[in-house]
Amino acid sequence: MSRTEWLSSTDAQNPADIGTRCLTSVEELAESDWLRGPLLLRSPYSKEEVLTFPLVSPEEDDNVRPEVKVKKTEINTPFVARFENFSTWKSLVRAVYNLKKICRLKRGAADSAAFDVEVMQEAEHFILQEVQAFFYKEEIRSLKDGKPVPPSNCIVTLNPFMDKRGTVRVCGRLNQSNLPVDEKKPIIIPGKSHVARILVSHFHSKVYHQGINKCVTCRKLRGKLEHQRMSDLPADRLTPGPPFSAVGVDVFGPWTVAARKTRGGLSHNKRWAVLFTCLTSRVIHIEVIEEMSSSSFINALRRFVSLRGPVKEMRSDRETNFLGALDAIQADAVYKLPIRDYLRNNRITWTFNPPHASHRGGSWERMIGISRKILDAMLLNPNAKQLSHEVLCTFMCEVYAIVNSRPICLLSCDPDSPYVIRPSMLFTQKDFTDIPPQTCGDI
Incomplete structure (x- = not known):
């Protein structure tokens, strides 16, 4: 049996077929390729000759996959960035209010009108604290350690301090007054934050759009009228003639x-x-x-x-x-x-x-x-x-x-040019200016 004939015979033999096809006896199973191995490993030819396969170029072989490198990148999105999904202050507070209310009800809190007000205030305070924690990290760290805010900081002129709840407030000169705490010591809100913009827009809409130049409604109500650029004058307005x-x-x-x-x-x-x-x-x-x-x-x-x-x-x-x-x-x-x-x-x-x-x-x-x-x-x-x-x-x-008799040109201040060009002068070649007679007493 030649090598070519032997290889052609081994192509028709598949050891996996025995597991799916019936055998007549146990002895046949013991002598089968299922337990003894394929004929390729038991051939009389040397292993070097039998196991030598021709090399295939990876570019020509469809079964060879190119090397794929995957880079994993982790993006830590701050919690404050989620506030930008809300366009109004009411919708943002309502979303945080619903989350906090569900959490407190699961803990066994009783639902009531006073409970709703308390959760609403807590939601507003939570939003402002999260904004401060993102924009004023170094300032909050210094205030927690009992150190003063660096002089180069933008809020140092406000004399900031931290209250018992961890909120940064303005230390003003109204400490001896009977005003509420939020009026005596207002909460500092970063002006570049999205929360500051929707807060301003919220109170701006409550006073019916008074005093913001970037508001679309204000521009419609109090914007300047636009003037269309005028086209060229027609030829009959510019052509000299009688x-x-x-x-x-x-x-x-x-x-x-x-x-x-x-x-x-x-x-x-x-x-x-x-x-x-x-x-x-x-x-x-x-x-x-x-x-x-x-x-x-x-x-x-x-x-x-x-x-x-x-x-x-x-x-x-x-x-x-x-x-x-x-x-x-x-x-x-x-x-x-x-x-x-x-x-x-x-x-x-x-x-x-x-x-x-x-x-x-x-x-x-x-x-x-x-x-x-x-x-x-x-x-x-x-x-x-x-x-x-x-x-x-x-x-x-x-x-x-x-x-x-109206003037049709600029009036001259030169006393040597007392006459003014009028349409009647061009039409009748006469001057209808009434000049009172001069006498010696008038000079």
Whole structure:
């Protein structure tokens, strides 16, 4: 029997099979490989020849596991770190209170209202002691040994001492008073601890958010208003040109005027005003209209163009009378005149501001506010109580004359430059400054 044949025969023999398969007799079991050992150990070949196996590279053998090194690290988490899992002082005290109450009830303590108060106070005192033990280790060690706190310590100015329960307190000058101990000798709480933050937040909420700048509710109630950065000015505000080439328009009012006399008194109607603002020279023009309709506005626009000259671009908000006026102009609804062709031939464009964006019309909204103030002062006159259409038109002319005489640049303190640039000077090339006549006695 060759060695190759012998090895092939031993591959089919497995000594473990005898333990799971039946044998016919006891003698067969005694002569089996189960008790005598495998045939490999009883072969006629030398042990060196039989037990020699080819070496297998560990990288190629799947049964060889690489060496794994495991490092065990022990982390000792302080007990105070568990307090950070609670966001409020009430929840932290309630958790410690429940643990202490369960422990004392298991020891046979009787549950009562006084018992609950005692356990609650004990829980609060336990939390503060644990915080002090973590942050003031050296200070507590010095106080227990009867030594003073080192001068370089942060709490040395508080003159700390330790009471009978082992709590570090402030030694103040109120020892002879009848105040409670917590007020005469307050407990020192580390300001950098989580307990200090939730304590401050607890009492801050009890006084309804008074005086903390990091509180979200306080910022909502008393925070400063944020201002959005303004965008660039449109091109028609910056492009030089003749007055009223680029115009902003808006309507304001109304005012009650006496329309006609009747047997019972006067018949009153309402009047509005259309304000045209030059976006470059800042000159304004006001036209009075009888109703808030597209036709009234178109008539006012025609009077304005006839007096002030052609307009290149108009800006306004999205009021219904403006939108209706634009539709009427495009449809030639006013006296069937070729207004659309006129706007097209003169290259007049009408731009509307986006919806709900009144700030885009600030250049003419500001002029409306100034005009209202001047007109309100005019109407204080008792003779102006019964307004007529003619009187209101006269007032409007005086209003925009006053507005156009306002300064549009910084006032100079130089006595050699007494004149101030006004919108009316750019528009009419005249100075309407009333300078009293000078006499020798005035000098």
